[in-house]
Amino acid sequence: MKVAELPAHLLLAWSAYLVGTASPGPSNLAIMATAMNAGRGPALYLAAGVVMGSWFWGLAALFGLSALLAAYSQALVALKILGGLYLLWLALKSARSAWSSHAPAPAQAPGSESPGREFLRGAAMHLTNPKAIFVWMSIVSMALPAGARASDAARVVAGCAVLGLCVFMGYALLFSAPPARRVYARLRRWFEGALALIFGYAGLRMLLSRPPGA
Template identity: 55%
Template sequence: MTSIPLLSVNVSANLLFAYSAYFVGTASPGPSNLAIMSIATTDGRKAAFAFAAGVVCGSCFWAMLAALGLSAALLAFSGLMVGLKIFGGCYLLWLAYKSGRSALQSTPARTQASNAHLSLRRVYMRGVLLHLTNPKAILVWISVVALASPTHGGAPHMLTTVAGCLAIGMLVFGSYAALFSTPLARRVYLSIRRWLDGGLAVVFGLAGLKLLTSRT
């Protein structure tokens, strides 16, 4: 008679832990958030939202793999993972180079006015690529799914976990895009642009090197 209430409490507790862990990981400063901040202040709100949508879609891909149990199979193909690590590490180093070059310039390399023709589809794909080229992302989702999955939780519970985390991701990334595309944020950005771009170069560079040199 008490098994159902106990299971319900267990499921709710696991969901809360998973959501909290995902929120902390998503809201903490990282390559995706810093890139959204930079795009929002230089290219405007539409471009920032497009990039954030790409990041969320990339996250959704890893989430579905983890939820369907295909992540273990993917990790079993060591050659594929090594190739993905190399590609992802090189892409992050390329982003580090671009940010570093921008930091060395005395004037912004791009502005909203000069990017009126900016392709939102291209910006969206940059967001997708940034998230897909980081194999570490799938490890985060494996942890979230494992944390939120009690015995006999079932498919509906797993769907709730993934949907809730993706909603959190949309809220967090969307908030970054909205906040840093305001006129005040753009003025602040212009005053610290070179420091921010330099910080991006360091973050992307360290992430790329860590990815290329990691053994897992």
């Protein structure tokens, strides 16, 4: 099927997801930092975790589980607290790296965890983010205008899954290239300091904000 033949609501949903996914955010910044600091392998494992976390909420939205979860405010509050604390922990790690005048030892550097831990770290960034639930709910709703078939929702989730895979893995590959790593080596403290501020702001905002839909 050609792009021109695709229903307009599918193209709208995919476009909205692509713009939101490719925009700078905690997950993308974490992938970039890991890629430039630790290299391609750790960044790809981290990106894989982010992708799986995103796919989980996509499938939850497809089968109506996210709408059910959204109805329970206590569950959203718990996710909000976990997500906020996790972002603050990432901010602390970046701040410690920025404060040090020397690059951390390989075993202590950000992105130096085992592949399994990198994967879990990426998944946690999405699984503990209550906003991801509502983003996926809105994306799926775009695919179900009046008269749309239920299969359209499955198509939009599948399309978004492919787009997310390309975006997150693309960031890992792009920023693990030698030129990007050389720039990071020169500006490491500035970059880690910026990450600390961004993660800290995002964590505090998540902790202090009302749960989406509340």
